[in-house]
Amino acid sequence: MPDSSNRSPAARAPRGIQSVEVGGRLLQALLRAGGALPLKALAEQAGMSAAKAHPYLVSFGKLGLIEQDEASGHYGLGPLALQLGLVAQQRLDPVRLAGEALPALAAQIGHTVAIAVWGTQGPTIVRIELPPTAIHVAMRPGTVLSLAGTASGQLFAAHRPAAELRPLLKAERPKIDAAELEQRLGRVRAQGLGISVDALVPGVSAMAAPVFGPDGALLLALTAIGPSSIFDVAARGAVARHLQAAAAHVAARLGRAAA
Known part of the structure; x- marks a missing residue:
């Protein structure tokens, strides 16, 4: 039976989903900004191209984590993100x-x-x-x-x-x-x-x-x-x-x- 005691810390770390972690950088960028951002600026803050960021934003928008202002086209935190924040704050x-x-x-x-x-x-x-x-x-x-x-x-x-x-x-x-x-x-x-x-x-x-x-x-x-x-x-x-x-x-x- 393989001995797992010699595995590196990285090898023993729980396995995650990289695409979720990558997309999460967009949410973190919005938190740091404290307000809505245009696509290019948001992508830059998250360390990715606008083309790579856009599909994540579409999916986050469907979930309500992000919403896009119709007038400016800027992206900000959506109603689900705000609700999650309120619930966490109350606890x-x-x-x-x-x-x-x-x-x-x-x-x-x-x-x-x-x-x-x-x-x-x-x-x-x-x-x-x-x-x-x-x-x-x-x-x-x-x-x-x-x-x-x-x-x-x-x-x-x-x-x-x-x-x-x-x-x-x-x-x-x-x-x-x-x-x-x-x-x-x-x-x-x-x-x-x-x-x-x-x-x-x-x-x-x-x-x-x-x-x-x-x-x-x-x-x-x-x-x-x-x-x-x-x-x-x-x-x-x-x-x-x-x-x-x-x-x-x-x-x-x-x-x-x-x-």
Whole structure:
């Protein structure tokens, strides 16, 4: 009996239908374009000739995956593609998807990691993962975070409407000057990260990366927290890179196109 253990990874890979994969490049090209394209441009984006692309487009049109505008002749995504997207979107749970990323993220950065969402009282921790190390900072689900004094809070404050933030900021202790807060939030928007160092608890630092939905709304924050003595708070440091990579992965699974 032949020994299959020595086969190459390519040989062991499931067999697909090449023509489907080739045609799928046209759908991927339309997604990247974000709108309808003429035949020649669409074919070029998919890496094929117009003559090769056209039969695929005809078949996709019969299925409703693609439709052709009668006036311009341009090709765009059809009703079936839109329906599939809506069904997939309805089944996606941002917290569940982000939660799946937490164990690997905690192991990578060596610190406690958590998910924060916007709740009725402000940014709220809903999921926590401890690192496989003896030294870590503990948090509890349900903790409501300071808008001005925490990494996740600043991240949400930088992306929520001012009218929504105003009553919560009034209740914050200690108070913070409005101009100083806006300066902090400006840095958060510029860096794409919320960072706090010894802000509320001496010796504890944190960093938060945003997960945006397809419409650009902030869905949740992936947060890392640890002892300041060993926590890398650099905006381009190792913790930041791992947080942002995990956030981008979750956002992509939710349907957000890469920046």
